[in-house]
Amino acid sequence: MGLLDGHRILVTGVLTDDSLAFGIAERCLAEGAEVIVTGAGRGLRLTTRTSRKLHHVGEVIALDVTNPLEIDMAVAAVTERFGRLDGLVHAIGFAPEACLGKGMFAASFEEVATALQVSTHSLALLSGAFRPLLQRSTAIGGASIIALDFDGSRAYPMYDWMGVMKAGLESLGRYLARELGPDHIRVNMLAAGPVRTLAAKSIPGFEQFEDTWSENAPLGWDVRDSSAVSDTAVALLSPLLRSTTGSIVFVDGGAHAMG
Numbered sequence: 001m002g003l004l005d006g007h008r009i010l011v012t013g014v015l016t017d018d019s020l021a022f023g024i025a026e027r028c029l030a031e032g033a034e035v036i037v038t039g040a041g042r043g044l045r046l047t048t049r050t051s052r053k054l055h056h057v058g059e060v061i062a063l064d065v066t067n068p069l070e071i072d073m074a075v076a077a078v079t080e081r082f083g084r085l086d087g088l089v090h091a092i093g094f095a096p097e098a099c100l101g102k103g104m105f106a107a108s109f110e111e112v113a114t115a116l117q118v119s120t121h122s123l124a125l126l127s128g129a130f131r132p133l134l135q136r137s138t139a140i141g142g143a144s145i146i147a148l149d150f151d152g153s154r155a156y157p158m159y160d161w162m163g164v165m166k167a168g169l170e171s172l173g174r175y176l177a178r179e180l181g182p183d184h185i186r187v188n189m190l191a192a193g194p195v196r197t198l199a200a201k202s203i204p205g206f207e208q209f210e211d212t213w214s215e216n217a218p219l220g221w222d223v224r225d226s227s228a229v230s231d232t233a234v235a236l237l238s239p240l241l242r243s244t245t246g247s248i249v250f251v252d253g254g255a256h257a258m259g
């Protein structure tokens, strides 16, 4: 018996085999869930190719969070295929180049606004759009929303405005947890340590994280291994963590807690 038997889960953010969302979708399927994968914009074809390696996910649904029409169409498509949702995985992040690695004075408001729209506000947008389907969850304890986070409580080198986006995401998660709790929908952050994905490689100086993280983490850390992130996602999506909401669960070898 799988931990997610009978669960219907929507997974955003699958781009390549290295995507955190790819590992999560793979583990969800292994635990008995049915999964729908979404893709966005120019990456949609790559998502389609990557998701062929995930058995039984069917056709990828287009869902660019900056396109309101696509969101409506995605909700309609998920309603038709699944009729309800027991889980929603938000693994979406993007910031224009000026927002990362150039300090806090390089980006214009428009650039910061784009980062906010895609990386932070999209969690509220998707939670609201899919709320009617999440309300229909038949899972023990109700539905679960998780968002991929990177410790927003500290200022890390080079992460700059993306750190601000993650701090906002963490706060948003608490407000969504407050509002959606009465619907038995929980909302939690999964704060991962650095993993070598396409998005991570676009952060200038990402190697600095790679070198220092494993030294700071009492449990050690491997930037090529996201299996602990996937396992924790399964736990958060499953009834095992049915009383946990508004929380940040760190999967980073313990680095965030060290002085």
Ligand SMILES: NC(=O)c1ccc[n+]([C@@H]2O[C@H](COP(=O)([O-])OP(=O)(O)OC[C@H]3O[C@@H](n4cnc5c(N)ncnc54)[C@H](O)[C@@H]3O)[C@@H](O)[C@H]2O)c1
Residues within 6 Å of the ligand: 012, 013, 014, 015, 016, 018, 019, 020, 021, 039, 040, 043, 063, 064, 065, 066, 090, 091, 092, 093, 094, 118, 148, 149, 150, 191, 192, 193, 194, 195, 196, 197, 198, 199, 200
């Ligand atoms: N890799 C890390 O070190 C790390 C650590 C902690 C948290 N995260 C977070 O994990 C999440 C997934 O990133 P990843 O590292 O797996 O990289 P990734 O490049 O594989 O995934 C990023 C995803 O964001 C999606 N995306 C970008 N713009 C979008 C839009 N307008 N609409 C819909 N989707 C859009 C892309 O299609 C892609 O699938 C991000 O939120 C990232 O901040 C990553």
